[in-house]
Amino acid sequence: MTDASFILATLGVLLGATGTYLLLPHRRGEAKARTLYILGGTFAALGLLGFLLLLTPPALSPLADLIAGSFFYLFAAGALGCGVMTVTSRNPVYSALWFAGVVISTAGLFLLIDAQFLAAGTIIVYAGAIIVTFLFVIMLAQMEGKAVYDRAARSPGRAVFTCFLLLWSLAYSLAALPGSHRPKEIVAGEDRLHRGRELGADFFPQSPGAVPRVVLGKALRPTSSLFVDGDPSKPKPNVAGLGESLYADHLLTVELAGSILFAALIAAVLIANPRPIGGAGKAA
Amino acid sequence: MTATDPFSIELLTNYLLVGAALFALGMLGFISRRNLIVMFLSAEMMLQGVALSLVAFGRFHGNWTGQVFTIVILTVAACEASIAMALVVVLFNRKSSLDVTLWQDVREAGVEATDLADEAAEAAPLGVSDGPETYPTLTPAGIEPAHPIQPWTERRR
Structure with a gap:
């Protein structure tokens, strides 16, 4: 530095x-x-x-x-400025809207590093689902005027x-x-x-060449690479490559994510469902 | 390596710096704000910073793992938001307030509580709030009616 x-x-x-x-x-x-x-x-x-x-x-x-560089500066400044406004806003509704700005700027940054599917997914999941849920709860639990805990x-x-x-x-x-x-x-x-497949040379310094390539070929499958044959001038198509890697290398992760979503669904229904106090044992 | 990747380490450092700044800002909001909903928004902002770093690292190393992990983060964030919002609704129904300092009695043994709520109750109201509570200035005539409750005194308990 x-x-x-x-x-x-x-x-x-x-x-x-x-x-x-x-x-x-x-x-x-x-x-x-x-x-x-x-x-x-x-x-x-x-x-x-x-x-x-x-x-x-x-x-x-x-x-x-x-x-691309100027767009990077634009999105970075947008993300950080909206982040500061999210943290410092007195009104939680404004906080949620500034957070939507953070999400959109981050999606722009995702676009700049060739993650188009994630950019769309982030906007759909965050700005489309999570922010709307937050806004619903704010409307449900918000009082008129400014509460003292928002001002302090x-x-x-x-x-x-x-x-x-x-x-x-x-x-x-x-x-x-x-x-x-x-x-x-x-x-x-x-x-x-060192980046990516060069890491193999670090683990096998005495025999460069064939052994690291064989070991890395077994450890890192071709589906896990962003590029065809590891050549940066031949990128894979984004959604196809991501889906191939997701369902070939990380199949268990997908199943686990589905189970977590299901468990969260049941938990949210159980927690938010109003039950009579004291009569919960008999009702269940 | 037949050709060099245009995504150099300078670009990676740029993305990591922005991700670190997002993480620090989210941590600031989580520590300093008292509204439960704003605290959860700040936690989501920390997740955004981490996701940005992960995708940049994955792009730098030329594999999909960063993006796959970010998809997992999206899933966990959606679950977390749903459960957190259910909890916030339950907590609001208990005390009719979103103040996190009202829940200090669930703290660990040996940690003293701060009475921020009492301190804040002494504070001055935040100016005149525009809205249905403000009244036009007219020439006074007749008996002055009873004023409604001021907005900043409604939730003070």
């Missing part, structure tokens, strides 16, 4: 922490001045800008890469310190990852994160 990106990361995280603390509700639910909100919003926006500057900019030469936060100073310390340490360790944010001459050698 270079010194400039280190200072940038620290500054961005500090600004974001200050802005988020100013935007969060007061500890005792006291009203905050409008200037404090404007100041908090400005600080949070500056922190977000510093965080986005920390990311590696996209390549400028082919137009497709440039467009639980020890916001310590919470902001903890979470942004976590974010700073995660960013620090990610930037110290081999191959990223380092001078190029170090990257050119062996010192980088």
